[in-house]
Structure formats: structure tokens, C-alpha cells
Amino acid sequence: MLIDELRQELPDGRLVEDPHIAAGFTHDEAEWAPYGTPCAVVRPHTAREVRSVVRACLRYGVPLVTRGAGTGLSGGANAVEGCVMLSTERMNTVHEIDPVERLAVVGPGVVNDDLRAACAEHGLWYPPDPASAPWSTIGGNVATNAGGLCCVKYGVTRDYVLGLEAVTGTGELVRLGRRTAKGVAGYDLAGLMVGSEGTLGVITEVTVRLRPQREAERTVAGYFSSVVAAGRAVTAVGAAGLTPSALELIDRHCLAAVDRWKNMGLSVDADVVLLGRTDAPGPAGEREAERMLACFEEAGATWAAQSTDQEEADALFAARRLAYPALERLGPVLTEDVCVPRAAVPEMLARIERTATRHDTLIANIAHAGDGNLHPLLITQPGDTAARERAQAAFRDIIADAIDLGGTVTGEHGVGLLKRDGLEQELAPAVLEMHRAVKAALDPHGILNPGKVIGRG
Template sequence: MLIDDLRQELPDGRMVEDPGVAAGFVHDEAEWAPYGTPRVVVRPRTAPEVRSVVRACVRHGVPLVTRGAGTGLSGGANAVEGCVVLSTEAMDTIHEIDPVERLAVVGPGVVNDQLRAACAERGLWYPPDPASAPWSTIGGNVATNAGGLCCVKYGVTRDYVLGLEVVTGTGELVRLGRRTAKGVAGYDLAGLMVGSEGTLGVITEVTVRLRPRREAERTVAGYFSSVVAAGRAVAAIGAAGLTPSALELIDRHCLAAVDKWKNMGLSVDADVVLLGRTDAPGPAGAQEAERMLACFEEAGATWAAQSTDQEEADALFAARRLAYPALERLGPVLTEDVCVPKAAVPEMLARIERAATRHDTLIANIAHAGDGNLHPLLITQPGDTAARERAQAAFHEIIADAIDLGGTVTGEHGVGLLKRDGLERELTPAVLDMHRAVKTALDPHGILNPGKVIARG
């Protein structure tokens, strides 16, 4: 039997025997995404142990679902019925930080902020910074190709992954990618793994590119009377050729929720707050901040200024990171993650407002506005089935609108379960077949996170 095989193959303490503890590993943070009951939860510490788990699953034809910290928002880490859940949380060693080559080698269970702090001690910086950075793991960030506040200028996780150690769907332990600054030999299989959400392999080690520590940022804040007006400022910044180091949108629902929770004394005098930052050095930074401020004012900001109080500026960005957990305290939150061209941001925000009205659903808005990645948060009351159905209808309408405007169904949260129908709507049949062909080649037994991202044809 599978359980007997695992007990024989794994050291003591790797299998979760307590059902109460195992229950904490069956789903991520995606509201209303279905999940099943696993046969067992395992917490390996080494790549050979992961390989043993995968091979046991292959022998017994049992699905394998890999998870990191469970902070995902699309259902990608949700257990399927009768599966093995493999948690990488114990694989949390920072193996190496090389200041000469500017790279780090880490286990998939290393928390994002822990890596960033360790790099900072050496004058280096790991840019990808999802709002979940204090809790999410590098392995999970790689699995979903996570972004964050600074990705508008510095890119997403894929831009920093140099190499991976992976256990394939046939139980082979392989190394993909490289450690060198350049390298174009063969297909980019490491890049293929990034964003694959555990459907093509189990990541056991990650080599990431680092950058030198950057200059202190200047912050520009603006109040707007509507999300559409704030969207016009975002489009104006893009048209002006500016590339801020962050450009974040927060509406008053989010600010009020954070203030109620954390008592931060935030202003909610405006319907929307837009926060811009530049890390350009010296006079160039000052000039970029002034041009950003002008874009805010020309787009109709009711108030805008360059912050002279770093503590105040940091508090506003902290509120942006706290918005999702603060809103969760109000009731179930169904989180969107659409991305549209920057020029389409005003229209997309207007359509989100219309969807809220049409479906009688409270929708709060936060956004990585600088790169068109919008996060409408659809809030309902616990146990209100009719409200849930209305929210789900609005969710699907927003996806359709994003695709209609030349966008995509997910900018950084991944497809998982919630966006699978949207992905099939976004891609052509020929491209869907290419996805399925890759899946079949790398996971011929169909055991790796089945049912996620894309259905078999």
C-alpha cells in the first residue's frame, strides 16, 4: 500500500499523522475553490525524499499536490480527493548567497522576506515582492510566477529564476537552467517550470538572480474622486514614458478596512489613493517624482503631493499590503487578478464598477496599477448564498471584460482552479493543445496536481 511504502521510504516525522494538523494543508486562500481529502500529508526535507514520494505516487497511481505556505489565491494548492499533499515548508535553507555572481540558492520553503533580508545584509536585493512576502515561500512564488509592488519596473519571478532542481513526473531528479549570467543552450525548461503551479514537476531547489541594493525611493501620493480618474493618471504616467518603481491603487474600502483593523490613522477623505514611487538616483529621481506628480494633477487629483515624511509614506504602502487580510475580516473575499494594457486601465476600472452595480456586489479595488494588474476584491457576507452567486457572476464577467480589452485572466496569482475556464477562453484551441502536449510529456502518468491550470483534452 502507498502509506506503507512511504513509511518505509521516509525518515520518521515526515508524515503528518494527526488529522487535525493535516486539515491545515488541504487548501490555499482561494475563496470557494473546491478541495478534497488527501490520503496523507508529507513534509520532506531533502530532494531525495521528494523523489521517493513522487516515485511512490507513480507506482500506486496516486495524485500528488505540492504546496508551499498555502497563501495562493487561485486554488492551485488545493488537495484533490485521495491525493498525497507534499508540503515543501521544511525545505527552508538558504544554501548560498554569492555577491560576486549576484545569485542565491535556496530551498523552496524559504520565505520571500527572509531571503530579501539575508540578501540585504550583503548589499544585495531580490526584487519580486508579492503582498504575501512576509509569509509566502520562494517555491510558491516560482510555481505561480509571482509579481508584487515593484514588478512594474523590475519584472516578475520568472525574470529572476536562473536554475531549478526538480523532480519530474516520472520521478527523475534533474537540474534545469544555469548559474552563469548568460546561457542559451537548449530549450528554456527552467522558465517553463516557472508558473506551472506544480503540474510539471516538484521544485526542490531554486537559483535566483540578485541585484545591487537600490537607492532610497521618493513617494508621490494622490487622492482621486473615482477609480476611473485614478486610472487616467495611470495611463498618463505610461504615456509620459515614466517607469515608476511602484504605482499602487487603493480604494477607500481597503483603507477603511485596514484602519479598522490596525488603527493606523489613515485618511479616507478620497475614494481612491494612488501611490507612486521612483528609485531613480539623484536629480533624475527628483525630476521623475515631479513629472509623476504633474500626471496626477492633470488627471484630476483632488490632492497630490510628494511625501516628505518617510514614515507616512511607508504606512500607506503597508496599508496596501494589509488590504487583503483586512478585507477578509469583513467576510468571504473572492479575489480577481486580471491584467490589461496600461492604456485600458481606466476602461477596465469602469467596467469593474459596472459589474459591481449590475450584480449588487461590494467590490473593493487594489491594483499594481503601473503594469495594469488589477485586483478587484468581491466581498460577501458569510452564509449568504445569493450574494455568493452574484459575486461569482461578477467574477466571470470581469474576466471576460479583461480578455475583451486585450488582457489576461491572471497577472500573478496563477490559474489554479478558479481561472481554468478563463484560460481556456483566453487561449486558442491550438495553443491549448500545446499546453496539453507539454503536460503529457513531463507528467505522462498524470499524477502532478491534476485538474489544475488546464484540463486534459
């Protein structure tokens, strides 16, 4: 049997024998995404151990689902019934930081913030910073092409992956990509793996590019009477030719939830807060902050100012990161992740408000507004089936509106289970067939995370 073979193939401690511990590996944080019961949970330490697991699954025809820290919001790491769950959490070594080449080589289980801290010791910086950075892992970030607050200026995970090591669906351990600053030899197979959500291979090592540590940021805050007014300010910042290092939106529902949890006093004066930052050096940074402030005021901010108190500015951004867990305390949260052109942000926010009214659903809004990546959060009460059905209908309408405005169904959380229908709406049939052809080539037996992204198996 497969379990017996895994016991024989793997060192002691790799196979999770306690069913109560194993139960914690069955799903990610996606609300209402289905999941099954795995036949086994394994926590390998090395790429060779991963290869052994994949080959055992191939011999027995058993699905394999890979999981990082389980912070995902699309169901991409949810167990398939009878699968082997492979957790990369113990592949958590920073193998190398090269200050000359400005790169790092890490295991997939390295936590995002831990990598950033290690890089800082060398005067270097790893930019992608999802809100889950204190917990999410680099492997999971790569699997979903994670973004974050500073990606409006510095790009997403794909922009920093130089190369990686992975085990394919045929059980081969391969190295993809490069370590050099340039390289166009063959197809970009490393790039193909980024965002593939464990459907094309199991990532066992990642080589990422780094940047020098940046200048201290200046923060501009604005209060607005509506999300649409704040959206107009976002459009104005883009029209002014500014590239902020962050431009984040938090609405009154999020502010109130954070206040109830952390007593920060943020929801007293504002319905919507827009937070902008610039890290341009010297006088250029001061000018950029002044122009951003003018954009906020001209778009109708009820109050706007450049922060002179770094502690206060950091508290505002801390509130942005706390918004999702604060809302989770109110009830089940179905998280959207649409991305639209920046010029369409005001209209998309207006449509979200109409959707909330139409479906009688509480929708809170946080957003990486500077790059058009919106996270409407649909909140229901526990056990309210009718409210759940209304929220799911609103979820579908938001997807349709994003596509109608020239956007995409997911900016950084991935397709997983929740966005498969949306992907089919977004992509032409011929393009979907290209996706399926790639999947069939790299995972011909269909064992890697089946049913996710494009599959229905």
C-alpha cells in the first residue's frame, strides 16, 4: 500500500501519523471552498524526499496536493479526497544570499518576512510583500504569484523569480531558469511555474533577485466620504504620472473592525482612508509627496496631509494589514481579488457598492488601489445559509463586472477552486486549450493538484 511505501521511503518524522494534526492540513483560508480527506500528510525536508513522494503517488495513481503555510484564499491548497498532502513547511532554509549578484536561494518553506529580514542583514531587500508576509511562504507566494502593498511600483513575485528547482508530474527533479542577470535560452519554464498553483510541479527551491535597501518612505493620508471619491483620487495619481511605492484603500467597515479589535481609533473621522507612500530619494520624494497630496485634495478628500510622525504612519499601514483578520472575527469572509485598469477603479468600486445593495450583502473594501487590485470582502453571519447564497451571487457579479471593465478575475490570490468559472469567462476557448496542453505535457498522469485552476477532475 502507498502508506507503507511512504513509511519505507521517507525518514522518520516525515509522515504525519496523528489524525488530529493531519486534519490541520486539509484546506487553506478560502471560505466555502470544498475539500476532502487526504489518505496521508507528509512533511519532507529535501528535494529528493519530495521526488520519492511524487514517484510513489505515480505508482499508485494517487493525487498529490502541495501546501505551504495554508494562508491561501482561493482553495488552491485544499485536499482532494484520498490524496497525499505534501507540506513544504520544513523546507525552510535560506541556502544563500549573494550580495554581489543580488540574489537569494531559499527553500519553499521560508516565510516571506524571514527572507526579508535575512536580506536586510546584507543591505538588500526582497520586495513582494503580501499582507500575509508574516506567515506565508515563498513557495506559496511563487505558486500564486503573490503581490502585496509595494507591488504598484516594484512588481509581483514573478518579477523576482530567476530560477527554481521542482519535481514534475513525471517524477523528474529539474532545475529551471538561471542565476544570471540575463538569459533567454529556451522557453521561460521557470516563469511558467510561477502562478501554476502546484498543478505543474512541486517547487523544492527558489532563486530570487534582490534589490538594494530603499530610502525611507514618506506617507500621505487622505480621508474620503466614499470609496468612489477615493477611487477618483487613485485615478488622479496615475494621471499625474506618479508611481507611489504604495497606494492602499481601506473603507469604513474595515476601519471599524480594526478599531473594535485593536482600539486604534481610526474610524472616528473617516469613511474611507487612502494611504499613499513614496520612497523617491531626497527632494524628489518631497515633490512626489506634495503632488500626491494635491491629487487627494483635488479629488475631494475631506482631509489630507503628509504625515510627519513615522509611528503614526506605520500604524495606518498596520491597520491595512490587520483589516482581513479583523473582519474574520465578525463572521465568514468570502474574499474577492479582482484587478481592473487603474482608470476603471472608480467605476469598479461603484459597481461593488451597487452589488452589495442588490444582494443585501455587507461588502467591505480593501485594495492595492494603485495597481487596480481590489479585495471586496463579503461578510455573512455564521450559519446563515440565505446570506451565504446572496454573498456567492455577489461574488459572481463582481467577477463579471471586473471582466466587463477589461480586468482579470484574480490579481494575486490565484484561481484555485473559487475562480475556475471566472477563468473560463476571462480566457478564450483556444487559450484554455493551451493551458490544458501545458498541464498534460508536464503532468501527463494528472496527479498534481487535480481539479484546481483549469481542471474538473
